[in-house]
Amino acid sequence: MQTPETAESSQTPVVKATDKGKNVVQENQPQQQSVSVASLSVQQLQDMIANSIRAQYGGPPQTTFTYSKPYTKRIDSLRMPLGYQPPKFQQFDGKGNPKQHIAHFVETCENAGSRGYQLVRQFVRSLKGNAFEWYTDLEPEVIDRWEQLEKEFLNRFYSTRRTVSMMELTNTKQRKGELVIDYINRWRALSLDCKDRLTELSAVEMCTQGMH
Template sequence: MIASTIKTQYEGSSHDSVLYSKPYSKKIDTLNMPKGYQLPKFMQFDGKGNLKQHVTHFIETCNNAGMEEDYLVKKFVRSLKGNAFDWYTNLKPEFINSWDQLEKEFLNCFYSTRRTISMLELTSTKQWKDEPIIDYINRWRSLSLDCKDQLSETSAIDMCVQGMHWGLHYILQGIKPRTFEVLATRSHHIELSIANHGKKEPITDFKKDKVFAPNIDKIGKKPAKEAFTVNTTPIKTSSTPIKIDVIKDSTQIKPSF
């Protein structure tokens, strides 16, 4: 009895295979494929991954081949493998009456391991201490694609910049990239320039695309000139008064008679 049970479990019984019938109704079974139909190549789903993505790809592939609505039921099995194929073959005979029903049954049976990201989690995502800027942008971008709230590319870029290290954040606020491609390129160049600046090498002003050498302290300083306004007082001598004027350069004295 034990041997028979194990054999049935792993090999299946001939009785079950004889009783197998298609899981969709006779109405669907009698549907003929459109004229000129050619069997497309389907992506296969094994029970893991993104369910909606698989269904969307399957529908688009069928529509391009001239199939719509209930015609999809007859070909859906060709897009399944592994656990997903086992689920399909275990459906009750003539249980499926429409594509909408099959799609719902499929989505209810399997679940996506893809996690939904909230806006709060997205705004709290920051660049790690030693994380290269390209890695941070790719990580942030992947999270944003799973966000339940739709973001425009401009808003997403601004939010991504907010999570960068202060130096990059400060410079990129003035540049304002409009695409993630430009953001990644500019950020990478700025990151390299900041690193080179620490080694006293020229850095680039990415806003004006000019190169500046590091500042060198000047050795000498010009003496400051002071302007004085002094009331002149006549100095009397034996016969003629002498008036002394103080000009801008206090080291020169000009007597006037």
């Protein structure tokens, strides 16, 4: 078992968050891909896991604490109709039927005099809970059409999507011979479909407990 000083000086795979929210492995030497948990310090393991899942659990990016709107500047510059008053929307919290929510939202907007691109700016008013958190975690300035936002929303919340229970997530363990980074990424992918939202701290602890 290496000491923390020895482990820190060795070249180990490191998970880094890219500007697209994905995780990549930086490998210094090919033969060190098979690093075991025993060769890493507790702090290194926790840092590796935290960096991998920070974005999905609402942790602020390390470079900025500011919020950026997910739609383009073109959408942001559009003016609402003269005299437009935002209607009271039914709010969606991540549960229920997302297609029905879209239908209610579009109908409410059109009755109030807004349509098309204007729906993009109004959509956030109809979200709360997990759905609102999903919206705020979208990449900045990636949405330029209502159809694009609608597709992203349905892909995330459509009722036929497989959901992962907390029990399944808790029972997900590192497989024999599985690399640490592969286990972390597999666990993270499962956690994205978990019906119960975890805090970043809880996610790190649960993922760590599944290692051997």
